[in-house]
Amino acid sequence: MDESCYQLVEKLVPATYVRQAAEANVSRRTQVRLLLEQRKWPTVGWDDSSIELFLQEVSRMDSNNFPANVGVGEREARVYSSLVARRHYGLGHGVGRSGDVTAVQPKAAGSSLLVQLTNRLLLDVLRTMGVRSTAACVLLPVATGMSMVLTLLTLRSLKPNARYVLWPRIDQKSCFKSIVTAGFAPVVVENRLEGDELRTDMDELRRHIETLGAENVLCVMSTTSCFAPRVPDRVVDIAMLCKETGVGHIINNAYGVQAARCMNLIEEAQRCGRVDAYVQSTDKNFLVPVGGAVVAGFDKKFVDEIAKTYPGRASGAPMLDTFITLLSMGSSGYKQLVADRKTVFQQLSAGLKDVAEKHGERLLHTPHNPISIAITLPSVSSGEDSGSAAMTELGSMLFMRSVSGTRVIAPGSSKVIGPHSFKNWGAHHDHLPFSYMTAAAAVGMNNEEVVSFLSRLDKTLGKWRKKFPMASPAAGKVMASTPESAVSNEQNTAGQTTGMSSGHVDSEGSVAGTGVLLNSASVCDSPQETTVATTAAS
Numbered sequence: 001m002d003e004s005c006y007q008l009v010e011k012l013v014p015a016t017y018v019r020q021a022a023e024a025n026v027s028r029r030t031q032v033r034l035l036l037e038q039r040k041w042p043t044v045g046w047d048d049s050s051i052e053l054f055l056q057e058v059s060r061m062d063s064n065n066f067p068a069n070v071g072v073g074e075r076e077a078r079v080y081s082s083l084v085a086r087r088h089y090g091l092g093h094g095v096g097r098s099g100d101v102t103a104v105q106p107k108a109a110g111s112s113l114l115v116q117l118t119n120r121l122l123l124d125v126l127r128t129m130g131v132r133s134t135a136a137c138v139l140l141p142v143a144t145g146m147s148m149v150l151t152l153l154t155l156r157s158l159k160p161n162a163r164y165v166l167w168p169r170i171d172q173k174s175c176f177k178s179i180v181t182a183g184f185a186p187v188v189v190e191n192r193l194e195g196d197e198l199r200t201d202m203d204e205l206r207r208h209i210e211t212l213g214a215e216n217v218l219c220v221m222s223t224t225s226c227f228a229p230r231v232p233d234r235v236v237d238i239a240m241l242c243k244e245t246g247v248g249h250i251i252n253n254a255y256g257v258q259a260a261r262c263m264n265l266i267e268e269a270q271r272c273g274r275v276d277a278y279v280q281s282t283d284k285n286f287l288v289p290v291g292g293a294v295v296a297g298f299d300k301k302f303v304d305e306i307a308k309t310y311p312g313r314a315s316g317a318p319m320l321d322t323f324i325t326l327l328s329m330g331s332s333g334y335k336q337l338v339a340d341r342k343t344v345f346q347q348l349s350a351g352l353k354d355v356a357e358k359h360g361e362r363l364l365h366t367p368h369n370p371i372s373i374a375i376t377l378p379s380v381s382s383g384e385d386s387g388s389a390a391m392t393e394l395g396s397m398l399f400m401r402s403v404s405g406t407r408v409i410a411p412g413s414s415k416v417i418g419p420h421s422f423k424n425w426g427a428h429h430d431h432l433p434f435s436y437m438t439a440a441a442a443v444g445m446n447n448e449e450v451v452s453f454l455s456r457l458d459k460t461l462g463k464w465r466k467k468f469p470m471a472s473p474a475a476g477k478v479m480a481s482t483p484e485s486a487v488s489n490e491q492n493t494a495g496q497t498t499g500m501s502s503g504h505v506d507s508e509g510s511v512a513g514t515g516v517l518l519n520s521a522s523v524c525d526s527p528q529e530t531t532v533a534t535t536a537a538s
Contacts, residue, residue, distance in 0.1 A: 077108075089320070099308065184218060242274040286325050
């Protein structure tokens with residue numbers, strides 16, 4: 001109601017009470033005005049009532065909700081089920097038009113407004129979480145894999161004769177299949193085993209570019225968030241190599257928004273070298289249903305071209321889910337979730353170490369991975385096939401005990417995807433010398449879940465070990481320390497540092513229990529040096 005309506009209400013209800021109600025509505029209108037003016041992520045989240053009132057008002061801007069509208073087209077946002085209509089707040093036109101997924105729809109001013117606001121909020125999110133120089137982003141109504149396809153197809157326009165995409169191996173099907181689906185030839189670059197960690201082999205990456213010819217290589221597809229013992233790629237070194245050789249660079253940042261280390265790596269990579277785009281999932285980072293991904297970059301024109309590559313209109317559901325969630329969280333709410341995740345990571349890491357040692361195993365030393373944690377598993381003494389079956393059985397036993405999300409990996413399994421056959425699929429490496437399982441401390445996980453998981457894992461491992469005869473424990477099988485030649489190529493920025501043979505690097509880049517802080521000097525100035533500054537322990 002506007003002011004004139006409130007004046008009329010005062011003839012029916014005492015004016016004092018009416019003024020109180022009017023002032024409450026003024027507060028809500030101020031929220032909306034600030035959102036439209038600033039187009040920024042609000043610091044304090046909105047309450048559900050305010051969000052719903054705003055969505056209802058926006059929905060009335062779409063033509064299908066006009067009281068006197070007569071639709072005579074083939075697509076008029078007609079919705080049979082009232083349940084479905086309520087689920088979508090009457091927003092039935094989706095997003096975009098036939099030529100651009102972000103284009104304004106004449107019949108859907110409200111839906112078009114939400115598209116613009118959601119993309120503006122997401123841009124503020126990415127900058128707030130660490131990639132400050134991001135120029136633009138777009139929420140695509142497809143998950144990460146298909147978003148990578150659209151990004152690759154857009155990049156093709158800059159280099160139409162290029163055939164190859166270099167891919168430092170990360171054993172997740174969607175990444176590899178996105179290259180094949182886009183019509184390019186994937187070139188798998190095997191990782192180097194350094195200590196327990198699987199890291200980017202920069203020498204091999206450079207060799208492939210030189211062998212194939214930089215003019216024939218479309219891009220390098222690197223990765224930040226991944227399952228241990230794989231750790232984030234050396235994206236800063238990769239960015240510098242791509243800038244030097246004129247090769248594109250796309251970063252798969254699937255669930256990296258929640259980890260400051262991943263976001264800082266991307267920012268530094270852009271500053272030092274070349275990054276064309278980075279892609280992240282909405283469900284893994286923002287706690288919404290699966291269905292969307294955010295493609296971001298440092299050239300607004302390039303990001304706009306990616307949006308235009310999407311053919312036709314699209315579902316508005318991922319946009320609506322993300323918009324509601326970002327408003328509900330506010331930046332302070334999300335930052336608290338991220339802080340809680342860091343605490344959970346430490347608790348999970350310590351707990352897994354205790355459980356592993358109890359069963360004669362050990363926690364893998366993967367300080368460069370800020371999300372995923374791994375422990376060794378014993379080898380089965382009766383052969384490779386039995387070993388694979390035993391590991392499968394362990395995964396099944398955990399799942400039957402309502403534990404989801406763990407990955408149990410045994411050497412020996414293979415997988416054919418498109419034109420390529422992978423040895424040791426799931427292990428990110430052809431010759432990984434140990435079996436292991438992983439667990440992730442992802443945003444939204446809480447301490448109660450950690451305690452429950454560790455208890456169930458402990459009991460399950462005990463029963464599993466009784467069922468299968470095991471070879472000698474792996475607890476003493478510590479991998480060889482990183483050679484000096486490998487350390488010399490490390491980066492010392494944004495948590496991407498090495499040279500530590502012991503101690504856990506926390507999410508802020510310090511080595512717990514050592515009194516050592518990692519130098520924050522830019523890798524751009526001295527990429528071949530690793531500098532460690534020592535300080536007194538606090």
